[in-house]
Amino acid sequence: MPDANPIISISDAEIYRGQNCVFKNFSLAIDAGVDTAIVGPNGAGKTTLLKLFARELYPSRGDVSIFGESHWNIWELRKKFGVVSTDLQQNFRPHTPGRSVVLSGFFSSLNTFGHQTFSDDQIQIAEKVSSDLGIQDFVDTPFFEMSTGEQRRHLLARSLVHDPSVLVLDEPTNGLDLQAQFQFFETASRLIDSGKTIVLVTHHLHEIPQEVSRLVLLKRGSILVDGPKEEVLTSKNLSELYEVPVRVSVSGGYFHATPGQ
Numbered sequence: 001m002p003d004a005n006p007i008i009s010i011s012d013a014e015i016y017r018g019q020n021c022v023f024k025n026f027s028l029a030i031d032a033g034v035d036t037a038i039v040g041p042n043g044a045g046k047t048t049l050l051k052l053f054a055r056e057l058y059p060s061r062g063d064v065s066i067f068g069e070s071h072w073n074i075w076e077l078r079k080k081f082g083v084v085s086t087d088l089q090q091n092f093r094p095h096t097p098g099r100s101v102v103l104s105g106f107f108s109s110l111n112t113f114g115h116q117t118f119s120d121d122q123i124q125i126a127e128k129v130s131s132d133l134g135i136q137d138f139v140d141t142p143f144f145e146m147s148t149g150e151q152r153r154h155l156l157a158r159s160l161v162h163d164p165s166v167l168v169l170d171e172p173t174n175g176l177d178l179q180a181q182f183q184f185f186e187t188a189s190r191l192i193d194s195g196k197t198i199v200l201v202t203h204h205l206h207e208i209p210q211e212v213s214r215l216v217l218l219k220r221g222s223i224l225v226d227g228p229k230e231e232v233l234t235s236k237n238l239s240e241l242y243e244v245p246v247r248v249s250v251s252g253g254y255f256h257a258t259p260g261q
């Protein structure tokens, strides 16, 4: 049977970052509606993999098709994805006020510019998303004057304005306090419930929303294990992934990793 509805289908791809070949003969498909988490050590290739979704990177060999197509108008494609990552946060123009950070999502740009015009509808959507995420008081605050968590919420708001069907989250709660982490994942669960598909990279097992059903363990550019969350997140698999003894436990539907056998 053909794939139900692949968001991304990577076949036999070779992918470089600069001089480094991160993936060789790599294949992976992720279907719409299958919320997926990707876990693995530093340098495994997780961020590289996520950069294929919105065509920030291309394979040098093999094929990467997005929603069944290999060729895209990049701006059309980027409307389908909401991306939140530390990379994006570091590259954002520091003087951009909160309002513009959110509005820039309509153009997938890192600021708003004079030639970009926004309709009343777009402005209303940006205001609604901002108040849903509790950042409505930051409209005039420059990005560099916001805390990490405030910046992150703005990037999430920015990623949501064009109502993407897929959210690509690369360590989205990095640097957030507990309250902001919990809020972020409550928001993620709400978005999953509203029909969006989430592809999440995280180092923290407890952050994997309960709705996530598929787990991919990535190690040095290869898939170590891929399958249903409960089967993949075992002490044995995590110990092999990180090459240290890891004990995995579950409480209240959330997974936890602690040192030990």
Ligand SMILES: Nc1ncnc2c1ncn2[C@@H]1O[C@H](COP(=O)(O)OP(=O)(O)OP(=O)(O)O)[C@@H](O)[C@H]1O
Residues within 6 Å of the ligand: 017, 018, 019, 020, 022, 040, 041, 042, 043, 044, 045, 046, 047, 048, 049
């Ligand atoms: N701009 C770059 N130029 C050259 N090599 C790079 C570049 N960015 C990443 N790499 C290399 O590519 C490999 C994969 O990096 P990637 O950022 O995808 O890892 P990651 O799994 O996201 O790690 P982390 O958990 O630390 O975020 C690493 O070996 C890294 O050193």
Ligand SMILES: [Mg+2]
Residues within 6 Å of the ligand: 046, 047, 048, 170
């Ligand atoms: Mg990374």
